[in-house]
Amino acid sequence: MSSRFSRRSFLKSSVATGVALASPLAMPSLSRAATRPEITHGLQSGDVDANSGVIWARTDRPARMLVEVDTTGSFETPRRLAPINALPDSDFTAKRLLEDLPSDQDIFYRVAFADLNDVNAVSEPMTGRFRTAPASRRNVRFAWSGDTAGQGWGIDSDRGGMKTYATMAKHQPDFFIHSGDTVYADGPMKETVDLMDGSVWKNVLIEEKTKVAETLNEFRGQWKYNLLDDNLRAFNAEVPTFFQWDDHEVVNNWSDAKDLVSDDRYTEKNVHLLAARAGRAFHELTPIRYTPAEPGRVYRKIAYGPLLDVFFLDLRSYRGPNGASMEDEMTPGSRILGAEQLAWLKRELVASRATWKVIASDMPLGLIVWDNWKEQAGAEAVANGDHGAPKGRELEFADLLRFIKTADIDNIVWLTADVHYTAAHYYNPDKAQFQDFKPFWEFVSGPIHAGTFGPNDLDMTFGPEVRYVKAPAEGQGVNLPPSMGLQFFGLVDIDGTSEQLTVRLMDRDDQELHKVTLDPVRRG
Structure with missing residues (x-):
């Protein structure tokens, strides 16, 4: 055939x-x-x-x-x-x-x-x-993005629904990486939203999307809502999705230490119970593999032939409190990967024989994401905003990057989402405060169908350089609706002959915004 x-x-x-x-x-x-x-x-x-x-x-x-x-x-x-x-x-x-x-x-x-x-x-x-993945070299193409149906922007049938999924499907990717915020369990929707151009956004609604999710059935409803979209269902029938999660599957900026006492939207204040229900819904309603040793585990490796291994991280389940740790030495409170996941990642990277090792991270490494945006305080992601030597959550990644250099592992590319705009970052040890690592690329894409924000500031601990960014222009505001077109995804092509890896940052209208081609480092 x-x-x-x-x-x-x-x-x-x-x-x-x-x-x-x-x-x-x-x-x-x-x-x-x-x-x-x-x-x-x-x-x-x-x-x-x-x-x-x-x-x-x-x-x-x-x-x-x-x-x-x-x-x-x-x-x-x-x-x-x-x-x-x-x-x-x-x-x-x-x-x-x-x-x-x-x-x-x-x-x-x-x-x-x-x-x-x-x-x-x-x-x-x-x-x-x-x-299925190849056993020998052939061209491989996949897409990635994050953030589906967030910030009150749901399915507006009159505007074509979640159109980015239809755009991605045109490229016939071998698979799609959903980098997190797969649903917005903490984001109730209204039937209509008045837009700045005088038009009205009209959300398809179900009962579970009219309030924050607290019960198991309400968490399940977040997934069932997204699957009402014709574009998404058509995409799912043709393209396998490799899922990871971030915070909005549970509640904004979720960690085990999240305090909901002052959030009047929630009658259930126990974040551990909410996370347990959210995790069950996540695994019931996605085609993610079951891990018998740790039921509910999200981090894993998918081997996609001799040219590609994909390592999926989970920066939510094992983290300490947001913004609490700025220690110079690693403590339980400073972790975001967790000791077991970090040890697993090191082992798997060393064992990988694939040409390219893609690390799919649900949060960016060098972008500053504040736990408290109003006061610009507290690390919600990895970067702590002090631009200095690694502290707190940065310590695990300093350890990982040093390990990659010491073990002499090449051809690593980081893909992420979370921040609701698209960018290409080159991490340069010559520009970094921590310099004991090999240079690498991190590519950011999203949202698929949610509000557009950004751009965020970069922390210089690991020396990131902005090579490209597209986000709302100055004066456009924040939480821009999908109808404004600032919805993004990325495409990755690996050439079966040259083994070159090409990343293209794309928008919902299928415009190529930026392109980077990387040559593999070859050994003897």
Whole structure:
């Protein structure tokens, strides 16, 4: 078959298989349509490597998830998998790992649900696809961004919904990295918002988006809201998403020490309980792999062939209090990665044989993000704003950067989001207060569909240089709506022959804003 199944052919196949699945899975005739389950929020795939990938779907009642897998969209010789159950305790979601897949191959999966109270009542099927990672060198393309449906900007159907997802889909990436703020559980929406140009933004609303999320079902509702968007569901059917999280999945600037006593929006003041509910919803409603040793773990590595390993960080789950630590020596309160995650990252970087090592970080390294914006106080990210020798959270990253240099690890690129604008930063030890590291690039992109802010100031501890930035112009204000076009994503291309890595910073209208091509360091 061809190396790339066309989008148009895929969509035709998806429609056609609505009836075709009935026969292979011994489903009933369509005359029982009124009583059959439904697939409520489309399909998703994620965490794809050379021989496996995770798929996800949700139905509307207790049901069996029926799955067929094939290497063609016609499903002429499908592999039929044993059914798994979707039950109320998981909000009728189900996901499973597809294993023993051929590498570098288009994989088509077809999903239906059989009602557990009447197994002859089976839903209309849906079809999705992804491509497995290669076992040998080939061109690789992926996208990344962050920040979906934030700052009150939801789905305005009259304005085309979340249009950035449709723009990204045109580039047919092998996968998409969602760098965090995947939902805004702390961001209630209003039905309408008056814009500066005199027009009105009209949000699609569900009950769970009218207040901050506190209950498990309210956290689940944040995800189900985003999946109402036609662009996102179409994107999910074609492009696997590799998820990580940041703060807004729980509450703004979340850490274990977050104090909600004075926040009148919350009747539940226990941030540990809110985080537990948010984490459960995150794992129920995304196609992220399950880690038996630490259920709920977000940090992980995805190997995407000989040219690329992606290392996903979690700067939320193991951090000390925001803004509390400015010590010269590392303490539990100064950590943001945590000792276990830092040790894991070092081991995996040393073990990696991929040409490029992409570190997907949910927060930037050198940009100053204040915990208290009004008073410009307290580190919420890594940088503490003093432009001096590493202190507090900077100590873990100084340790990591020194380790990378000492271990002589090359070809590391950092990708991040969080700050709601796009930029390219070059970290130059000659300009840094801490100089014991190899120079590297950090690329920032986002929001996908949220308010636009920035730019932030840079802390010079690690010597970042701004090589490009696009953010609201002076006088434009903050929290600009998606309709103003300042919505961003990044594209990364790795050439299978030269092994060069090219990063392009893009906007919602598919304009290329900035481009950097990096040559790999090759060893003997």
